[in-house]
Each structure stands twice: as structure tokens, then as C-alpha cells.
Amino acid sequence: MTAQIKRTGIRKLPFGFYAKVLLLAALALWMIPEIYMVSVSLRLPDKAFDPALFVLPVTFDNFITVVHDNPLLRDFWNSLVITVGTVVLVLIAASAFAYAVSVLRLKRTMLMYTVLLTTLMVPVASIVLPLAIMLKTFGWINTYQGLVLPYAALGIPYAIVIIKAFMDDSPRDLFEAAIVDGCSTLQMFFHVALPIVKPALIFVAIWQFIVTWNEFFLALVVLTDSEHKTVTLVPMQYSGMYMANPGALFAILVIIALPLIVLYVFVQRYFIAGLLTGAVKG
Amino acid sequence: MSKSVGAPIEKPPLQGGRRSLVDRFPYLYVLPATIIFVGFVAYPIIWVVGESVRGADGKTYVGLEQYTRAFSDPVFWRVLWNMFLWGAVTIPAQMVIGGVIAYLIERHTARSKTFFRVMFFLPVVTSVSVISIVWSQMYAPYYGIVQEYLKYLGIQFSIAPLGEPGTAIFALIVVNIWQWTGFSMIMYVAGINNIPADLFDAAAIDGAHGWSLVTRVVVPLVSPVTRSLLLLGVIGTLQTFPIVHLMTDGGPDHASEIFGTYIFKQGFVIGDTGYSSALSTLVLLLALLLSVVQIVVLGSRVSPHANVLSPK
Numbered sequence: 001m002t003a004q005i006k007r008t009g010i011r012k013l014p015f016g017f018y019a020k021v022l023l024l025a026a027l028a029l030w031m032i033p034e035i036y037m038v039s040v041s042l043r044l045p046d047k048a049f050d051p052a053l054f055v056l057p058v059t060f061d062n063f064i065t066v067v068h069d070n071p072l073l074r075d076f077w078n079s080l081v082i083t084v085g086t087v088v089l090v091l092i093a094a095s096a097f098a099y100a101v102s103v104l105r106l107k108r109t110m111l112m113y114t115v116l117l118t119t120l121m122v123p124v125a126s127i128v129l130p131l132a133i134m135l136k137t138f139g140w141i142n143t144y145q146g147l148v149l150p151y152a153a154l155g156i157p158y159a160i161v162i163i164k165a166f167m168d169d170s171p172r173d174l175f176e177a178a179i180v181d182g183c184s185t186l187q188m189f190f191h192v193a194l195p196i197v198k199p200a201l202i203f204v205a206i207w208q209f210i211v212t213w214n215e216f217f218l219a220l221v222v223l224t225d226s227e228h229k230t231v232t233l234v235p236m237q238y239s240g241m242y243m244a245n246p247g248a249l250f251a252i253l254v255i256i257a258l259p260l261i262v263l264y265v266f267v268q269r270y271f272i273a274g275l276l277t278g279a280v281k282g
Numbered sequence: 283m284s285k286s287v288g289a290p291i292e293k294p295p296l297q298g299g300r301r302s303l304v305d306r307f308p309y310l311y312v313l314p315a316t317i318i319f320v321g322f323v324a325y326p327i328i329w330v331v332g333e334s335v336r337g338a339d340g341k342t343y344v345g346l347e348q349y350t351r352a353f354s355d356p357v358f359w360r361v362l363w364n365m366f367l368w369g370a371v372t373i374p375a376q377m378v379i380g381g382v383i384a385y386l387i388e389r390h391t392a393r394s395k396t397f398f399r400v401m402f403f404l405p406v407v408t409s410v411s412v413i414s415i416v417w418s419q420m421y422a423p424y425y426g427i428v429q430e431y432l433k434y435l436g437i438q439f440s441i442a443p444l445g446e447p448g449t450a451i452f453a454l455i456v457v458n459i460w461q462w463t464g465f466s467m468i469m470y471v472a473g474i475n476n477i478p479a480d481l482f483d484a485a486a487i488d489g490a491h492g493w494s495l496v497t498r499v500v501v502p503l504v505s506p507v508t509r510s511l512l513l514l515g516v517i518g519t520l521q522t523f524p525i526v527h528l529m530t531d532g533g534p535d536h537a538s539e540i541f542g543t544y545i546f547k548q549g550f551v552i553g554d555t556g557y558s559s560a561l562s563t564l565v566l567l568l569a570l571l572l573s574v575v576q577i578v579v580l581g582s583r584v585s586p587h588a589n590v591l592s593p594k
Contacts, residue, residue: 019390026383027401033460034404036427037416051430093315100311109312116315119323121569123520125542126562129549130326130333153322156315184305214409216524217542221550235411236528246419253412264407268400275472 037257041250048247062251072234072255078144078223079230083212085148086155090208091201093152094159099193101160102167103175104185113164116157124154124217132221142228147219151212159204166200167193203274206267213260231256327566333559348560357536358561361544364451365519368458368540373515375459377508380466385500387467388474399471403464410461414528417457418444421529447537450530454538457525462518466511473507474500509580516572520565541565 032053040048042058066072101109131150132141140146174196178188194201216232223229229237235253242249264271304310337344352358387398405413420428423442432438443453477500485499523542526532532539532547541561549558 016390019386020394023383023386023391023398027398030402030405030460030463032427033413033416033420034408036420037412040419049425051425051427053427089314089318093318096311097315100308104308104311106308106312112312112316116319118570118573119319119327121517121520121573122323122327123517123541123565123569125521125523125545126330126565126569127323127326128546129555129558129562130329131322132550134326134329149318150322153318156319160315184302185308185311186302186304189311210407214407214411216411216527217546220527232409232411232524235409235415239415249415250419253415257408257412260407260409261404264403265400268396268403272399272468272471275468276475 037250037253040246041254043247045245045247048245062245062247063255066248066251066255070238070252072231072252074227075229075231075234076259078228079213079232081144082147082151082230083209085144086151086212087205087208089148089152090155090159091205094156094204095163095194095197095201096189097156098160098164098167098197099189102164103188103193113160116160120157120161122154128217128221131218135222140222142223142225144228146222147230150218150222151215155208155211159208162204163197163200166197170196199270199274199277202270206264206271206274210260210264330559330562330566333555334563336556336559338554338556344556348556349564351557352560352564357539357544360536361539361541364538364540365522367451368455368522369516369519371452371455372458372462372519373512376463376466376515377511379459380463380468381470381504381508383463384467384470384474385496388471399468402467405461406464406468408461410524411528413457413461414525417460418529421453444530445534447534450534450538454525454529457529458522461525469507469511470504473504477503512580513573513576516576517569520569 036053039054041062042060043050043055044057044059044061047055097109097113100106101113135141135146135150138146170193174192175188178192183191214232219230219233220236223233226237234256235249238249238252242252334348335343335345336348383398383402387395387402391398420426421443423429423445426442428443429438443449481499481503482495485495520541522540523546526538526540526543527546530538532543545558545561545565548554548561
């Protein structure tokens with residue numbers, strides 16, 4: 001132990017090497033389901049049920065079949081419209097609300113904020129029935145707004161918490177200076193408040209995108225015809241159809257999972273930055 | 283939460299006719315969020331509470347009958363027990379595994395840091411319906427790789443992990459842990475980065491190394507993250523639905539039934555609006571109770587972000 005105390009930098013510990021080995025071992029174990037997914041999608045039909053992680057030979061026939069036979073592009077379009085719509089609505093509504101509470105400090109908005117917080121815990125399961133009935137009354141079953149509005153409603157409280165926390169931390173003088181300069185509240189919102197909390201907005205956008213894209217429960221209830229199905233509902237639809245041909249089913253799974261994974265790899269820098277900006281400020 | 287000081291910002295001075303609508307009616311800023319929220323969260327909540335005192339047809343008033351029915355329904359108690367198990371296993375497991383991975387990444391990797399952060403987060407980003415089918419196939423009898431590989435460790439199931447009442451819920455819990463550990467990991471990554479670097483150096487000079495550094499420095503300093511993960515874990519547990527719905531649908535014989543699947547069955551499959559609403563109300567009450575308890579005991583930290591922002 002005494003020899004170790006003399007070392008100054010933690011990062012120089014020889015443990016670092018074992019840590020990397022340990023991480024790689026853990027990662028190999030953790031990636032088994034993802035690897036298995038890709039592996040089955042690349043198998044010939046007669047090998048699809050082999051109880052092994054890797055099976056040769058590799059074929060891309062499954063991908064060709066499923067892309068050729070199914071309107072996957074339409075499903076992706078549905079998901080994209082609903083997800084982007086939700087993200088935009090959440091960003092606008094949540095940042096405007098947070099601005100009124102944190103910067104403008106309008107009367108009673110703090111109380112409204114507190115009420116909103118208590119509903120952070122509301123499980124979708126508990127409100128899915130009234131939502132379905134309500135959307136049916138509006139004629140919004142199988143429509144985009146039928147999902148965008150409930151998704152936004154469920155996403156807004158969390159988004160407000162994060163954006164408000166960032167606004168609370170931003171220097172108050174900036175806003176006071178803007179007022180002195182004769183900015184209207186709207187100008188101040190767009191030119192001062194939003195640029196300051198940009199990391200928070202990006203973080204919220206990325207997280208809301210992931211959550212909405214992958215949401216299942218409400219989509220299951222609201223989107224009943226195959227024309228409007230989002231990609232999360234697709235695997236269920238095809239799991240019966242391709243029961244005897246898991247290779248094709250898994251090719252669909254890969255196609256569905258891949259875009260979000262690729263997207264995350266590209267935006268993870270900003271996602272982590274959003275998290276760490278908060279950390280640095282604190 | 284509110285560490286905000288200072289007076290509210292004064293209304294901007296009038297500049298001719300340049301005052302916009304929102305300047306005259308500043309409450310327009312809170313309007314969109316409020317309308318969406320009232321319409322699609324508050325109203326449904328009021329609705330289920332109202333319907334919970336009605337019969338299966340949704341009309342006749344039956345008082346608290348639906349609640350007494352729930353309390354004498356063995357499936358309801360099964361659901362509660364399963365939800366308890368779910369939270370009690372997944373939350374600590376995700377924290378410990380995620381925390382250890384985050385610590386190893388942040389303290390012991392340099393160039394491969396981003397690689398590990400991204401890879402362990404991938405299950406969070408992978409669609410839950412995709413995950414459910416992949417894991418169902420892995421758990422499958424005869425050709426599933428889980429049993430195939432567990433055989434080498436001497437573990438065998440008589441039918442299949444998902445097919446046995448005793449193991450189904452645990453098989454699902456494993457999937458949940460696998461999917462969400464990356465989330466705990468990324469939160470701890472933020473928490474560990476929040477610890478000032480000189481604190482590590484000071485701890486090292488004081489002789490804190492390895493295990494003692496972890497227990498005496500890291501664990502206490504990331505406790506705000508741990509607290510928010512606890513709160514988010516409870517929310518996540520009550521939110522559980524797709525994994526169970528797609529993999530076992532609560533079976534076999536309600537052995538893996540949870541609130542989501544049971545409410546879905548009562549409301550959409552059987553069509554018993556009253557009972558479904560009573561169950562929904564009980565979940566809401568449980569969620570409220572758990573959040574109040576946590577806020578009283580652990581403080582009002584509601585988001586990992588607000589947490590990371592004000593680690594007091």
C-alpha cells in the first residue's frame with residue numbers, strides 16, 4: 001500500500017490495464033443480444049434456429065426479401081413525422097413555460113410548475129384508457145396528432161425541469177441588460193434565453209427523440225391500421241408472419257434498430273455535452 | 283429547487299406600438315404547455331378517478347366496489363409483488379453495474395472513452411419491441427442461445443425461462459436490466475465528471491486508493507445521481523409495459539403480470555372500464571405516494587439534470 005501512495009496520478013495506476021480488459025469483457029457480454037440480432041438476420045433459413053451466436057455462411061438475402069416485400073419506408077416516415085412533431089412541440093412549449101417561470105417570474109407560475117412536477121410520475125398505463133377514448137371522440141385514432149399531443153404532454157414536464165434548471169443558472173444580468181436595451185420579452189426569449197440554454201435544448205431534443213421514436217404503449221392503442229403504424233409496432237406485426245423464418249424477422253429488427261443507433265452515434269457528443277455542461281456549471 | 287433570487291423582471295418600457303401580443307399577455311408563454319398538459323394528462327387523470335366508482339358498463343355508480351374488488355383479487359396482489367420485485371432488483375442492479383462501468387470508463391480509459399460510453403448505451407437506444415423479440419428468441423426452448431450457453435455453467439430450466447411461473451418475471455427483469463444499465467452508466471459518467479479533479483489528487487495524497495477511493499470519495503460524491511436514479515427507477519418500474527406485453531403478456535397464468543399489462547387487459551381486452559380505472563387510480567396513488575416519500579426523505583431532486591446542476 002505505501003508504495004502505491006507515492007503515485008500521484010490515479011490514471012497511471014497499473015489497474016488501468018485490467019480495467020480496460022474488464023470493460024471489454026463486460027462489453028462482449030453486454031453486446032450478445034445485439035450481435036445475436038445481426039447474426040440471425042444474416043443466416044440461411046435452415047440455419048436460423050441454430051443455438052449458436054455465430055453461424056456460417058453469411059447471406060444478405062433476408063434483407064433483400066423484407067425490403068422488397070414490406071412498406072418499411074412508410075413506417076419510417078410515420079415514425080419520423082410523429083417524432084419530429086413531438087420534439088418540436090415539446091421544445092417550444094417547455095422552453096416558453098420555463099422562461100415564464102424562471103426569467104419573467106410571472107405570478108403563480110411557480111405554483112403551476114410545482115403542480116406539473118407531481119405528474120412526472122404519472123405512468124402511461126394509468127391514463128391510456130381515457131386517452132384512447134378521448135382520441136376516438138376527436139376522430140384522432142390513426143392520425144399523427146393523436147400521438148404527437150399525448151407524447152408532448154408526457155414529455156413536457158421533464159423538459160421544463162431541465163430547461164428551467166439551466167435558465168435558473170444563467171446570469172441574471174444578461175436579462176436585465178436586455179430589458180434596459182429595450183428588448184421585448186419575445187426578443188429576449190429568442191435572442192438571450194434560448195441561446196443561453198442551447199445545451200439543454202439539444203439534450204432535451206435528443207432524449208425526447210429517442211423516447212418518442214421507441215414509444216410502444218400509446219402507439220399500440222392509437223395506431224390500429226397498418227397504414228399509420230410506426231416502426232416500433234412493426235416487429236409485432238411481422239413476428240407472426242415470419243414465425244418460421246426468423247432470419248427475415250431479424251432482418252426487419254436490424255433495419256428498425258439501426259437508424260436510431262446510427263443517429264445516436266452521431267449526436268452522442270452533444271448529448272453527453274448537454275449532461276456535462278450541467279456538471280461543469282454546478 | 284428554487285435558488286432564484288431577485289425581483290421579477292419589470293415589464294419592458296412601451297416603445298410606440300411595438301409591444302407584441304405576448305408582452306401584453308405574458309401568460310401566453312405558459313399557455314401551450316398548460317393546454318397540452320391539461321388536455322392530455324390532467325383530464326385523463328380526472329377521468330379515471332371518476333370512472334373508477336362505476337361498474338363495468340361505465341355508467342352505474344358502484345361506490346368503492348371496484349377497489350374492494352381489487353383488494354380481493356389475487357392477481358392484483360401478484361401485480362403489486364411483481365412490481366416490487368421489479369423495482370427492488372432492477373434499480374440497484376442497474377445502479378451498481380452502471381456505476382462500476384462508468385467509474386472504469388471515466389477513471390481508467392482515455393482514447394476509448396467515447397467508444398465505451400456509446401456501446402454500453404446502445405441498448406437504451408434500441409427499440410424495446412426489437413429487444414423483446416430478440417430476447418424471446420434467445421430465451422426460447424430448444425434453440426435459444428441462453429439455455430444453450432447456461433448449460434455450460436450447469437444451469438438448466440425444465441421448459442424455458444419465460445414459460446415457467448417461477449422464472450418468467452426474473453427472465454423479464456434481466457432484459458430490463460440489460461436495456462437500462464446504460465442509462466445509469468451515462469448518468470454516473472456525468473456525476474463522476476462533476477467531481478473536481480483536484481479532489482481525486484487530494485484523496486490520493488491522503489492515501490485513498492482503489493477501493494477506499496471509491497467508497498470514501500466517489501460513492502458519496504455521486505449520491506445526487508444515485509438519488510435521481512432511484513426516483514427515475516421507480517417511475518420506470520411503474521411505466522413498464524412493452525417488455526412484458528411482448529414477451530409473456532403477463533403469463534404464464536399471471537405469473538409475470540404487471541400494472542401495465544393488467545390494466546391493458548381489463549381496459550382494452552375485457553373492456554371493463556370501471557375495474558381498469560380503479561386499477562389506474564391505484565397506480566396513480568402509488569406513484570404519488572412513492573414520489574412524496576422520496577421527496578420527503580431524499581429531497582426534491584426530480585431530474586438527473588437539475589441534480590447535476592445543483593449538487594448541494
